Amino acid sequence: MSASLSGYTASITNSVNSASTAALAVSETYTSGGTTTTCNSYDSTATCSTINKYGGTASPLVPGGSQTTKVTFTNTGSVPVGTASMKGGTCDAIVRPGVTGAVTPTTPNTSAGNLCSVLTLQVYKAATATGTAIYTGSLSGFQTATATDIGTLAVGASQDYTFVVTLPTAATTATQGQQVTQPIVWTFNQ
Numbered sequence: 001m002s003a004s005l006s007g008y009t010a011s012i013t014n015s016v017n018s019a020s021t022a023a024l025a026v027s028e029t030y031t032s033g034g035t036t037t038t039c040n041s042y043d044s045t046a047t048c049s050t051i052n053k054y055g056g057t058a059s060p061l062v063p064g065g066s067q068t069t070k071v072t073f074t075n076t077g078s079v080p081v082g083t084a085s086m087k088g089g090t091c092d093a094i095v096r097p098g099v100t101g102a103v104t105p106t107t108p109n110t111s112a113g114n115l116c117s118v119l120t121l122q123v124y125k126a127a128t129a130t131g132t133a134i135y136t137g138s139l140s141g142f143q144t145a146t147a148t149d150i151g152t153l154a155v156g157a158s159q160d161y162t163f164v165v166t167l168p169t170a171a172t173t174a175t176q177g178q179q180v181t182q183p184i185v186w187t188f189n190q
Contacts, residue, residue: 025077088142089183102177
């Protein structure tokens with residue numbers, strides 16, 4: 001004689017198991033004459049060549065003149081920015097093409113005949129050039145300065161920065177007809 005055993009069985013299948021990652025994303029916007037330009041940081045090497053924080057070359061500066069530019073950074077990602085910094089890159093001065101009477105920049109870019117050492121830059125963490133600047137100095141000094149801590153940025157939050165580039169009243173003909181270029185690197189970390 002043989003016996004057969006049977007019993008109840010129960011099971012549970014978890015069919016919806018998933019995970020995802022957050023995204024650190026920041027956008028930079030600039031508005032002029034009713035036109036808005038936006039640059040996005042959708043990867044760690046985003047480059048923006050459409051927003052000129054120094055005002056460009058369309059309106060050349062004269063001694064005592066300045067140009068002001070305001071940009072806005074917005075956290076468009078899904079995680080807060082925990083730390084952030086701003087750092088000036090290498091400042092290069094050249095003779096403006098087609099300018100009669102232009103003077104060739106001297107080297108290094110910290111010398112008196114180089115526009116990088118003569119132009120002053122003030123950066124404000126505000127919508128206007130008021131309060132205490134987070135950077136004040138020459139463009140060549142911005143290049144060698146330690147990265148400036150610009151703080152945190154919550155998800156969905158925005159922060160304005162105002163740049164003022166000035167050609168001092170005491171500027172001499174040693175820098176006339178020159179133009180400068182300088183990258184600025186903004187680093188945002190979770």
